[in-house]
Amino acid sequence: MKTLYKSFLISAALAVSFSATALEPMKERAQVKHINSTLLMPDGSDMNVDMSLDCGSKFNNTGIIITTEQGAKFLANAYSKLYSFAAGEKVRQAWQMKANPDDPRKPTMLLINEFGALEWPDNSSKLIKSKNFSNYSARSINIGPKVLQLCGTRSHHPTELQ
Template sequence: MSHLDEKLQIAEDINLTFDLTAKPNTSDLKAHEDRAVIANLRADLVLPNNKILTVDIDFNATSGYHNTTMMIMDDFGVEMLAAGFETKYGKEYADKIRQTWANKELPSDPRKPTYLLVQKPINENKMPSVFAVCGRKDHINTSPLAIV
């Protein structure tokens, strides 16, 4: 932690560290007038073999995560997302979300998805895209497929 880092505990089990070093915005993203916009998240994932996999999630306009509105990381979140989809779009789509979360994409994959990303639709007449991420063996040159 440098002298420009600031820590904040927002709940007993949620700690944030802010790096207050000034950096230029090299992304294509623009902040809202009254709200910041997430450009990048770095996550250390604890794998089933107890090793750590570090993932940088880039929300820049040219990345596959552009327009991401939600990141779902556990069974409760998946059920909340599925309930919302069921109410708004129907049981078929909600069940597809539940099924994707509960299963490996391919039987040879080392694990089930680690998280789901929900992308807001570009057109209000379309459905959001939902991506199951980080359950595959090969992370190189593989884009997650939209499950809905």
């Protein structure tokens, strides 16, 4: 009886924790919950992969999936304009380099999630006042949201480019 009670409590706790991270239905929009893809490998073979965008996986909150060189170039240019040249360079490196030197290939996809607080762009002009305090200034470089490299590694877990 005691074991049955413990099993019930553990099951209930797991159900609550999984439901806390699960996707919730939206009122007027469907959400991508699962993606099944067939990858064409460099040797000509196919590999089937599954991505769950639900229940707290590393793909949770994925907003952008880049799968082509043109997409990576577009994202690098956007990051350069939105955040900094260094942010755009980080995207270029993520696309053009293996996550780890001993990985069999470069990433198949880049994933972007954890965007922070973004707002829709608007046309309103903003007055920016400039002040010259001295010839020396401290500057913080914004590197933008994380870029995750995927499907080039042996482990097939997303890797953040450092």
